[in-house]
Amino acid sequence: xxxxxxxxxxxxxxxxxxxxxxxxxxxxxxxxxxxxxxxxxxxxxxxxxxxxxxxxxxxxxxxxxxxxxxxxxxxxxxxxxxxxxxxxxxxxxxxxxxxxxxxxxxxxxxxxxxxxxxxxxxxxxxxxxxxxxxxxxxxxxxxxxxxxxxxxxxxxxxxxxxxxxxxxxxxxxxxxxxxxxxxxxxxxxxxxxxxxxxxxxxxxxxxxxxxxxxxxxxxxxxxxxxxxxxxxxxxxxxxxxxxxxxxxxxxxxxxxxxxxxxxxxxxxxxxxxxxxxxxxxxxxxxxxxxxxxxxxxxxxxxxxxxxxxxxxxxxxxxxxxxxxxxxxxxxxxxxxxxxxxxxxxxxxxxxxxxxxxxxxxxxxxxxxxxxxxxxxxxxxxxxxxxxxxxxxxxx
Amino acid sequence: xxxxxxxxxxxxxxxxxxxxxxxxxxxxxxxxxxxxxxxxxxxxxxxxxxxxxxxxxxxxxxxxxxxxxxxxxxxxxxxxxxxxxxxxxxxxxxxxxxxxxxxxxxxxxxxxxxxxxxxxxxxxxxxxxxxxxxxxxxxxxxxxxxxxxxxxxxxxxxxxxxxxxxxxxxxxxxxxxxxxxxxxxxxxxxxxxxxxxxxxxxxxxxxxxxxxxxxxxxxxxxxxxxxxxxxxxxxxxxxxxxxxxxx
Numbered sequence: 279x280x281x282x283x284x285x286x287x288x289x290x291x292x293x294x295x296x297x298x299x300x301x302x303x304x305x306x307x308x309x310x311x312x313x314x315x316x317x318x319x320x321x322x323x324x325x326x327x328x329x330x331x332x333x334x335x336x337x338x339x340x341x342x343x344x345x346x347x348x349x350x351x352x353x354x355x356x357x358x359x360x361x362x363x364x365x366x367x368x369x370x371x372x373x374x375x376x377x378x379x380x381x382x383x384x385x386x387x388x389x390x391x392x393x394x395x396x397x398x399x400x401x402x403x404x405x406x407x408x409x410x411x412x413x414x415x416x417x418x419x420x421x422x423x424x425x426x427x428x429x430x431x432x433x434x435x436x437x438x439x440x441x442x443x444x445x446x447x448x449x450x451x452x453x454x455x456x457x458x459x460x461x462x463x464x465x466x467x468x469x470x471x472x473x474x475x476x477x478x479x480x481x482x483x484x485x486x487x488x489x490x491x492x493x494x495x496x497x498x499x500x501x502x503x504x505x506x507x508x509x510x511x512x513x514x515x516x517x518x519x520x521x522x523x524x525x526x527x528x529x530x531x532x533x534x535x536x537x538x539x540x541x542x543x544x545x546x547x548x549x550x551x552x553x554x555x556x557x558x559x560x561x562x563x564x565x566x567x568x569x570x571x572x573x574x575x576x577x578x579x580x581x582x583x584x585x586x587x588x589x590x591x592x593x594x595x596x597x598x599x600x601x602x603x604x605x606x607x608x609x610x611x612x613x614x615x616x617x618x619x620x621x622x623x624x625x626x627x628x629x630x631x632x633x634x635x636x637x638x639x640x641x642x643x644x645x646x647x648x649x650x651x652x653x654x655x656x657x658x659x660x661x662x663x664x665x666x667x668x669x670x671x672x673x
Numbered sequence: 674x675x676x677x678x679x680x681x682x683x684x685x686x687x688x689x690x691x692x693x694x695x696x697x698x699x700x701x702x703x704x705x706x707x708x709x710x711x712x713x714x715x716x717x718x719x720x721x722x723x724x725x726x727x728x729x730x731x732x733x734x735x736x737x738x739x740x741x742x743x744x745x746x747x748x749x750x751x752x753x754x755x756x757x758x759x760x761x762x763x764x765x766x767x768x769x770x771x772x773x774x775x776x777x778x779x780x781x782x783x784x785x786x787x788x789x790x791x792x793x794x795x796x797x798x799x800x801x802x803x804x805x806x807x808x809x810x811x812x813x814x815x816x817x818x819x820x821x822x823x824x825x826x827x828x829x830x831x832x833x834x835x836x837x838x839x840x841x842x843x844x845x846x847x848x849x850x851x852x853x854x855x856x857x858x859x860x861x862x863x864x865x866x867x868x869x870x871x872x873x874x875x876x877x878x879x880x881x882x883x884x885x886x887x888x889x890x891x892x893x894x895x896x897x898x899x900x901x902x903x904x905x906x907x908x909x910x911x912x913x914x915x916x917x918x919x920x
Contacts, residue, residue: 293754294755294758397781408762411758411761411765412757412758416757508896508897509892509893509896510855510856510892510893511856512856512859512860512870512873512892513856513859513873513888513892513896515889516892517886517889517893519882519886539882608770611770612771612772613770615770615772615773619863619877626772629776632776633776638779638780641780642776642777644776645772645773645776645777649770652769652770652773653768
């Protein structure tokens with residue numbers, strides 16, 4: 279422990295939450311909460327908190343934020359649980375603000391009019407999330423509680439987004455205009471990202487075994503995979519076009535199964551190439567760092583090398599390997615979005631289409647699910663690694 | 674001086690290729706026989722390279738200053754309350770895909786160089802912040818105590834003991850950040866920044882593989898050049914501060 283670290287038990291006043299709460303209070307009043315647009319492209323008129331949700335709504339929002347600030351300053355031991363309830367409930371019911379806003383301001387007789395989310399709302403969402411993270415950290419809460427809160431909040435958001443009250447929200451409009459395409463983009467995105475992770479996991483396992491068996495191969499393999507990781511994604515996608523089109527031109531059979539200069543084939547190849555570095559590094563480190571004393575103990579118990587590998591080394595290495603899978607998956611989900619530039623589909627196609635048409639809500643329709651997928655993969659795989667970590671009693 | 678040979682060679686190659694791309698016209702004509710124009714001419718490659726580098730350098734400088742300042746604040750006694758949150762932000766923030774961050778900057782800031790710069794700074798400071806925290810937290814408490822015992826003020830301890838000891842880890846964070854930002858800046862072409870991604874995007878739109886190749890080769894070369902510079906800088910650092918492990 280550092281000599282500077284001041285011990286801060288839970289009964290001490292918290293300084294982080296007041297800062298976040300006051301910042302949220304200031305920004306939600308200063309910035310526009312929502313925007314009403316006459317149609318898809320024309321810039322709309324913004325509404326501040328008071329104008330957007332009326333005096334009662336603005337009062338309620340301010341009261342909740344002020345309540346959080348006051349509560350976090352009280353030197354009471356058990357104040358984090360009510361704080362958790364307050365902030366968690368606010369986050370879950372945040373879409374209600376948009377619903378009230380749309381109900382108050384959307385003109386009845388304009389079918390193309392739409393409401394969109396303003397900077398103030400985003401700031402409120404961001405700062406409340408930070409407060410939630412801080413409270414969960416202070417509570418030292420278990421994974422079960424965290425998962426429950428995440429499920430309640432995202433469930434409530436999905437319910438609000440599907441309800442009639444938010445039908446005018448531009449994001450919902452963009453989705454309703456293309457539900458099939460959205461579903462297709464979702465599956466394409468998943469197939470490309472997880473396909474690449476699966477293939478690279480198998481390849482990386484073989485490469486790591488090769489590195490363990492022969493020392494000579496260590497430097498060349500690690501050098502090659504980190505070289506691949508250094509090249510920017512756009513360049514890799516671009517460089518693969520020419521060779522793959524040449525290949526497709528030379529072998530029509532390949533063309534028949536969809537291997538061309540653009541499309542899923544170069545995307546998958548590039549994604550696999552990118553995934554190799556974290557995967558190989560973590561698998562190699564995981565398998566080589568099993569303490570020799572444990573292997574000796576296993577040998578003493580009469581295990582042969584095969585049993586030693588499958589019953590001892592692999593289970594011990596698994597958490598670190600899952601960590602590699604986590605890094606790779608997050609990276610692959612992000613890069614799949616870039617792969618839309620070479621026609622691979624996925625959520626990236628909405629992003630780049632929206633950028634091309636200057637339709638910002640279409641951009642959001644691509645960007646938000648990509649972020650949500652990455653966050654979800656991160657949460658689930660972190661949890662998996664924690665579950666797989668052998669406890670001292672079973673190790 | 675052998676350390677600096679790869680970056681110097683790569684820089685020379687990068688500049689030569691940016692300036693002399695038209696010389697390779699026959700080669701690209703062979704790649705793309707059905708197009709009249711096989712050399713990207715809307716902007717000069719040197720201009721695009723310069724602009725690309727400028728975006729990356731500015732974002733790296735601002736990001737480094739902000740991240741190191743934030744890291745120092747969160748590890749001081751006065752800011753320690755914020756340490757758990759700051760390190761959570763640094764790790765959760767990196768879960769956000771760079772493209773999505775880039776895309777989200779457009780509705781807020783519009784098209785052009787401003788949103789990409791903001792996205793590059795915000796995204797680029799996360800790895801530096803994480804490494805700054807790791808580096809400063811990794812400084813042995815006894816070393817700090819010894820420095821304090823020698824009569825140094827806590828500011829002197831920070832400047833002369835903690836930062837030099839954490840520097841190597843911070844440098845590695847900057848390297849990660851710059852590598853990501855070179856790639857993200859290339860994608861920035863889609864939101865109207867003039868970078869080496871331009872020829873790639875133009876080539877993809879017009880079905881001109883020669884343009885795509887020219888952009889891709891230069892982007893790749895730029896990334897390798899900058900990475901080799903960091904490699905050399907890290908080696909020099911190791912040789913200077915860790916004599917027992919150098920060699």
